[in-house]
Amino acid sequence: MRIERAVDGYLRHVAVERGLSEHTSAAYRRDLDGYARWLEAQGIADTDAVTADVVSAFIADRASAAPPPAASSLARLQSAVRSFHRYLVREGVSDDDPTGRLRPPKAARRLPKALTIAQVEALIEASGPAASDALPGDLVGLRDRALLELLYATGARISEIVQLDVDDLAHGDVLRVRGKGDKERIVPVGSYAREAVDAYLTRVRPELSRRGSATPRLFLGVRGAPLSRQSAWLVIGQA
Template identity: 55%
Template sequence: MPDGELTRQLDRYLRHLAIERGLSANTVAAYRRDLGAFLAALADRGVADAAALDAETARAYVVGLRERETPLSAASTARVISSIRGFTRFLVEEGVIVRDPAEQLAPPKLPKRLPKALSIDQVQALLEATDGDDPVRLRDKALLELLYATGARVSEAVALDVDDLVGADGTAELIRVVGKGDKQRIVPVGSFARAAVEAYLVRSRPLLATGGSSTPALFLGARGARLSRQNAWLVIRAAADRAQLGVDVSPHSLRHSFATHLLQGGADVRVVQELLGHASVATTQLYTHVTIDGLRDVYQQAHPRAR
């Protein structure tokens, strides 16, 4: 990244995101990548100071992203524009510049992407693919059961400590999840996940913990340290391969399935919002479109006057 006033302001902005807004390290790193590339392009144009950044320069950079040999997707372009606008708005609020040069940057319109959920049978097959008695399989079983039982993000699950399990006599009846913006929520744990977690704690975690230094982490890797988000995703992908589901499985598949199956079972959307840790119910309501599609299919197949 080039040195100059803009670089120093970017460092201030990233600290602001991490400390004052409480964004996660992964989110701050994404801002750093997007804005670092933006500042490097500005340096190539001879722009190193905030006062020299104007609307035309910002617009030209975004146009260039769409016209390069491998153009950014609409979603990636929208993310970059959001990053730039956040940074320039910060510069205005801090009195570094008077007018916001990115104020008129318009993100491309994105199609509304509905979350993809697995069917109940597919989830069952995925969970059964982690069956086994060795320490790693017991851990993997507990991880996937907990993800489906609670709707936690993968990053939230690997951040759990043993002390985040709440229940009488050490049983995991509830878990304390720390979500985006360090917001905490308490989520109940179903009987299958509770049994899997308790089996892992008794028969697996002590063996994994001997490979490394003491850690409060709930889920451990083979060397005894906290299981990483990347390795947790590898666990999910390996289970999906063994289950031969025939559909794409993402790190969020179990979270999407958790929400969709709750709504299909009659859960109130506001309750699901709380369980997922969504700041806005509008985000949760995306899942209602998925369940409505399912209801429409059943209606068209079953009602004599629907076809």
């Protein structure tokens, strides 16, 4: 069957049988009209001449366009072409579906947005008081500030920070961090972070430690147990 005739038949089918919205039907028509024009440019005018290699070449050609299409647009295009050829098989127009082994395009991964220095400073200030301003009973505020200061100063993951032991700080102005695969690395600790951690160690941790069983972990919860990753995320979320 001629490509143009097959496309018209498929579009009538989806409009009536599948009840697609005007917007979706128009998008399918644009995609399949472009597909038909591309096939014609390759000298392919009949549906029986379309192979898996032809379909892959078409998708690759569209993916490499300038400017590159959005992953969602490419996925919709691929879906339209696949649905079109499956329709031809169901209707007995084609014997084989050339899109059977076509893989969906990978969605683009967005890079995380970094906080500005002002935003980080506001986050730390909101977490708890500095050591010089803390009230005697402000255990949680001093702990939370030490946690955030250490995160900011070292660039470590939350999972790495909550796994720290007190002994990991016994190296002056550097910190021993255990990452994925239990690999260790040494990272510097700035004066602000060191001051906040020292205040936590002398004024807060001994009290928290008495509330629970003995543990070498640096950061403790209010009941004396090691601070969990989920609890550390709450500290950030509430700051």
